Amino acid sequence: MTGIGFDLLATDGRARRGRVTTAHGTIETPAFMPVGTAATVKAMTTDAVASTGAEILLGNTYHLMLRPTAERVAQLGGLHRFMNWDKPILTDSGGFQVMSLSDLRTMSEEGVTFKSHLDGSRHHLTPERSIQIQHMLDSNVTMCLDECTPFPATEAQAESSMRLSMRWARRSKDAFVERPGYGLFGIVQGGIYPEQRAESVAALTDIGFDGYAIGGLAVGEGQETMFRVLDFTEPLMVKDRPRYLMGVGRPSDLIGAVRRGVDMFDCVMPTRSGRTGQAFVRRGTINIRNARHAHDERPLDADCGCPTCRSYGRGYLHHLFKADEMLGPMLLTWHNLHYYQDLMRTMRQAIADGNFEEVAGTMEARLTEGDV
Numbered sequence: 605m606t607g608i609g610f611d612l613l614a615t616d617g618r619a620r621r622g623r624v625t626t627a628h629g630t631i632e633t634p635a636f637m638p639v640g641t642a643a644t645v646k647a648m649t650t651d652a653v654a655s656t657g658a659e660i661l662l663g664n665t666y667h668l669m670l671r672p673t674a675e676r677v678a679q680l681g682g683l684h685r686f687m688n689w690d691k692p693i694l695t696d697s698g699g700f701q702v703m704s705l706s707d708l709r710t711m712s713e714e715g716v717t718f719k720s721h722l723d724g725s726r727h728h729l730t731p732e733r734s735i736q737i738q739h740m741l742d743s744n745v746t747m748c749l750d751e752c753t754p755f756p757a758t759e760a761q762a763e764s765s766m767r768l769s770m771r772w773a774r775r776s777k778d779a780f781v782e783r784p785g786y787g788l789f790g791i792v793q794g795g796i797y798p799e800q801r802a803e804s805v806a807a808l809t810d811i812g813f814d815g816y817a818i819g820g821l822a823v824g825e826g827q828e829t830m831f832r833v834l835d836f837t838e839p840l841m842v843k844d845r846p847r848y849l850m851g852v853g854r855p856s857d858l859i860g861a862v863r864r865g866v867d868m869f870d871c872v873m874p875t876r877s878g879r880t881g882q883a884f885v886r887r888g889t890i891n892i893r894n895a896r897h898a899h900d901e902r903p904l905d906a907d908c909g910c911p912t913c914r915s916y917g918r919g920y921l922h923h924l925f926k927a928d929e930m931l932g933p934m935l936l937t938w939h940n941l942h943y944y945q946d947l948m949r950t951m952r953q954a955i956a957d958g959n960f961e962e963v964a965g966t967m968e969a970r971l972t973e974g975d976v
């Protein structure tokens with residue numbers, strides 16, 4: 605096996621059921637990937653993350669290059685050993701995080717120069733350096749360095765930004781060290797413009813990657829626009845490689861994007877929201893800090909089999925958040941990640957059974973019922 609493997613096992617409409625094969629194991633798709641930014645999925649041990657059914661998690665070049673540095677992680681055995689996760693890891697390339705976290709950054713053809721949000725030290729990230737860092741981290745899926753085109757952007761701005769990312773994709777591919785079980789994904793850009801997206805898909809396909817991410821979405825455009833961009837971009841993408849929609853999303857986003865042919869997702873929503881007291885449930889969301897939960901002994905979601913829902917009532921969870929007890933964020937994060945994996949498991953089975961639209965429609969309807 606050179607690179608990573610992908611088997612398309614079933615389709616139902618445009619929805620796809622597949623399997624990605626890496627040096628650290630397989631990933632059943634459609635898959636949700638928890639975000640482990642600084643070598644930790646916040647508030648979770650890796651055993652707890654694995655217990656939710658997650659088969660791959662994300663790391664961040666930007667954060668790890670600043671602290672503890674890629675060299676230190678490599679010296680300590682690579683990211684898998686460092687964080688005690690022996691399954692696949694995907695790492696983002698750093699450009700998106702530079703633009704969202706660092707100030708005083710300057711972009712050039714060469715790369716991006718920025719000041720660390722931690723201590724103000726100056727750093728320079730090029731496609732070659734990003735690929736080298738991800739190699740040192742021993743990442744199974746490396747992402748090309750790209751520029752996430754801001755939203756809104758004019759078509760001329762989107763074209764210029766996309767073409768820079770395509771030149772960086774070529775340099776990323778040239779710098780990538782091919783190894784069995786390790787792969788490199790290209791990232792489609794082009795804003796909300798069909799011609800730009802088509803040019804980006806063609807450019808990346810011509811270079812050739814193990815998988816193709818759709819970037820430049822989940823940047824404030826809204827769900828309707830995101831789905832519209834997917835509707836004219838996805839049909840242009842090769843069918844025998846995984847598609848990864850970056851930074852997405854809420855449960856309704858995931859259902860709609862699986863319907864449109866996406867295989868892989870990542871988002872900070874289940875973990876970040878869990879830490880603030882927001883629980884995702886089959887009927888929508890619950891803010892556990894709301895006083896109405898104080899005396900309620902029901903679980904967050906009666907249909908959920910996670911450790912939180914099996915053992916704790918809403919009144920207790922409400923208390924933990926009001927008391928600012930660290931167990932609160934831990935239990936809600938655990939529930940949210942378990943729920944997201946349940947959602948993906950349900951969609952994988954529905955595609956295999958050929959009744960995706962019926963199952964997806966039922967889930968979408970329940971999400972709008974609201975919690976009672």
Ligand SMILES: CCCSCc1cc(N)cc2c(=O)[nH]c(N)nc12
Nearest residue numbers: 662696700752819820821822850851
């Ligand atoms: C750990 C976080 C991974 S996803 C971050 C992300 C999120 C979103 N929404 C878009 C992009 C993008 O266009 N390019 C890149 N590299 N990353 C993006």
